[in-house]
Amino acid sequence: MIIAKTPEDVKKVVSGWKKEGLKIGLCPTMGYLHEGHASLVDASVANCDRTIVSVFVNPIQFGPTEDLATYPRDFERDCALLEEHGADLVFHPDPEDMYFDDFCTYVDMDVLPDTLCGASRAGHFRGVCTVVNKLFNISKADMAFFGKKDAQQLAVIKRMVRDLNIDIEIYGCPIVREDDGLAKSSRNTYLSDEERKAALILSRTVLEGQHICAAGERNSAALKEAMMKKLAEEPMADVEYVEVVDGLNMQPVEEFKEGDLVAMAVRIGKTRLIDNFTVGDPDIVI
Amino acid sequence: MIIAKTPEDVKKVVSGWKKEGLKIGLCPTMGYLHEGHASLVDASVANCDRTIVSVFVNPIQFGPTEDLATYPRDFERDCALLEEHGADLVFHPDPEDMYFDDFCTYVDMDVLPDTLCGASRAGHFRGVCTVVNKLFNISKADMAFFGKKDAQQLAVIKRMVRDLNIDIEIYGCPIVREDDGLAKSSRNTYLSDEERKAALILSRTVLEGQHICAAGERNSAALKEAMMKKLAEEPMADVEYVEVVDGLNMQPVEEFKEGDLVAMAVRIGKTRLIDNFTVGDPDIVI
Numbered sequence: 001m002i003i004a005k006t007p008e009d010v011k012k013v014v015s016g017w018k019k020e021g022l023k024i025g026l027c028p029t030m031g032y033l034h035e036g037h038a039s040l041v042d043a044s045v046a047n048c049d050r051t052i053v054s055v056f057v058n059p060i061q062f063g064p065t066e067d068l069a070t071y072p073r074d075f076e077r078d079c080a081l082l083e084e085h086g087a088d089l090v091f092h093p094d095p096e097d098m099y100f101d102d103f104c105t106y107v108d109m110d111v112l113p114d115t116l117c118g119a120s121r122a123g124h125f126r127g128v129c130t131v132v133n134k135l136f137n138i139s140k141a142d143m144a145f146f147g148k149k150d151a152q153q154l155a156v157i158k159r160m161v162r163d164l165n166i167d168i169e170i171y172g173c174p175i176v177r178e179d180d181g182l183a184k185s186s187r188n189t190y191l192s193d194e195e196r197k198a199a200l201i202l203s204r205t206v207l208e209g210q211h212i213c214a215a216g217e218r219n220s221a222a223l224k225e226a227m228m229k230k231l232a233e234e235p236m237a238d239v240e241y242v243e244v245v246d247g248l249n250m251q252p253v254e255e256f257k258e259g260d261l262v263a264m265a266v267r268i269g270k271t272r273l274i275d276n277f278t279v280g281d282p283d284i285v286i
Numbered sequence: 287m288i289i290a291k292t293p294e295d296v297k298k299v300v301s302g303w304k305k306e307g308l309k310i311g312l313c314p315t316m317g318y319l320h321e322g323h324a325s326l327v328d329a330s331v332a333n334c335d336r337t338i339v340s341v342f343v344n345p346i347q348f349g350p351t352e353d354l355a356t357y358p359r360d361f362e363r364d365c366a367l368l369e370e371h372g373a374d375l376v377f378h379p380d381p382e383d384m385y386f387d388d389f390c391t392y393v394d395m396d397v398l399p400d401t402l403c404g405a406s407r408a409g410h411f412r413g414v415c416t417v418v419n420k421l422f423n424i425s426k427a428d429m430a431f432f433g434k435k436d437a438q439q440l441a442v443i444k445r446m447v448r449d450l451n452i453d454i455e456i457y458g459c460p461i462v463r464e465d466d467g468l469a470k471s472s473r474n475t476y477l478s479d480e481e482r483k484a485a486l487i488l489s490r491t492v493l494e495g496q497h498i499c500a501a502g503e504r505n506s507a508a509l510k511e512a513m514m515k516k517l518a519e520e521p522m523a524d525v526e527y528v529e530v531v532d533g534l535n536m537q538p539v540e541e542f543k544e545g546d547l548v549a550m551a552v553r554i555g556k557t558r559l560i561d562n563f564t565v566g567d568p569d570i571v572i
Binding site for chain 2: 007011100102103104105106107108109111129133134137138140162163164249
């Protein structure tokens with residue numbers, strides 16, 4: 001497994017792979033990898049000849065009051081996991097390898113970033129689009145793999161690819177959960193034992209929402225009310241949003257349909273957690 | 287010569303060329319081609335195996351009060367010129383082939399677009415960056431050719447390529463002029479006979495500026511004053527700006543050096559014309 005630090009290092013390797021006509025898969029990550037990330041790597045290895053994983057805590061997608069400095073990092077452990085899952089190249093740049101001092105170009109989007117996580121995280125998706133666009137250009141990947149846990153991110157990336165005519169196939173991988181239902185997240189490491197238990201209210205609320213949809217409910221207000229009621233069962237849960245949005249443009253809908261997204265962000269203590277389901281997808285297993 | 291209307295049409299042809307390992311050049315234009323554009327095509331044909339020319343009046347780089355509707359168009363004449371100069375493919379999309387109704391992704395830049403033409407043309411360079419980024423992705427070009435007449439545009443494109451790690455070589459072609467010195471521009475067609483004569487004040491002022499630089503002047507205020515004085519000789523000239531900026535970041539400088547840019551925008555009647563020179567380049571010939 002090759003470890004590359006600079007875009008130029010990646011370019012050299014990729015240009016050889018391209019000459020051989022190999023199909024390249026990219027899994028963009030911020031490191032501190034868990035089985036959710038591993039599932040992206042597995043999907044890439046299954047679908048592509050070569051798999052590039054980027055491990056980069058991207059400063060420009062964090063707000064000034066967010067957890068950039070404390071975001072968990074363990075590159076050695078990440079490399080062990082990636083080697084085990086068959087990644088071919090790990091791209092692990094320093095921020096200054098990605099952003100010159102006078103860096104000033106951004107990929108931004110109207111509409112899709114206004115709702116859900118974008119509403120409270122100003123500039124977050126601008127940072128995501130910009131770094132992912134750079135990673136696409138650096139890796140020259142034919143396919144890229146993203147987790148459905150970050151559902152809005154996945155929709156934003158798909159829209160960027162469509163709007164800018166980027167020749168890459170975007171593959172959304174199902175949410176990977178702990179045995180008790182909690183969606184895997186690098187941020188779960190922030191949770192105390194007590195918070196870890198309280199955090200289960202997210203997946204339980206997802207399941208509750210899925211049951212309500214399966215029973216035929218299609219009115220967003222009714223679904224949201226029921227899910228808010230479920231979340232209220234957990235005193236430690238501080239709800240940022242529960243929302244039902246169109247699966248493509250992420251805008252709130254009054255009546256929802258298959259393919260639309262039901263998403264939530266909830267703080268447990270100081271930790272902000274997200275979870276979601278797509279209407280029509282199989283129920284999560286807890 | 288192939289004429290392609292949609293990004294998908296281009297993609298099919300380009301994918302064949304890529305498999306053959308051919309080097310692809312791109313010349314982005316808004317059509318109504320003149321010898322300035324022809325020089326870009328010639329440079330591409332000389333440097334690449336295949337040359338793509340886009341002919342597209344890009345709506346998103348025009349402001350609401352600008353000349354989108356009246357911008358001159360003559361696609362048949364353009365094709366004749368392009369065939370003559372050895373272009374291999376003309377990409378001539380309709381706006382709806384480039385921008386879906388719910389298009390919402392833009393490439394934007396801090397800093398470089400604030401000065402010169404960007405100061406009076408809000409959103410112009412966002413439109414330019416976005417369409418050029420799309421054209422790079424559609425054409426998969428190895429090189430792209432731009433005229434130095436749009437000097438700020440060239441600097442902006444170079445910065446976008448650097449910041450977003452786009453694997454393309456940007457080539458700036460010298461300004462092509464009429465025999466009497468007027469820089470070639472599709473917008474020259476707007477000029478009445480009287481205005482056409484008055485427009486010569488731009489190139490004459492460029493030459494005056496070059497002489498002053500050649501004599502050793504390196505103070506921006508002194509150079510600008512002399513050039514403003516020259517422009518004032520023409521009563522029909524309505525000066526928008528004369529500016530001396532850093533050649534890389536397009537920011538005004540008090541003292542200038544080789545490689546910095548001296549640029550102007552001047553209205554002659556209703557027609558906005560631009561001209562410029564780079565300090566240290568050979569004097570223009572009039």
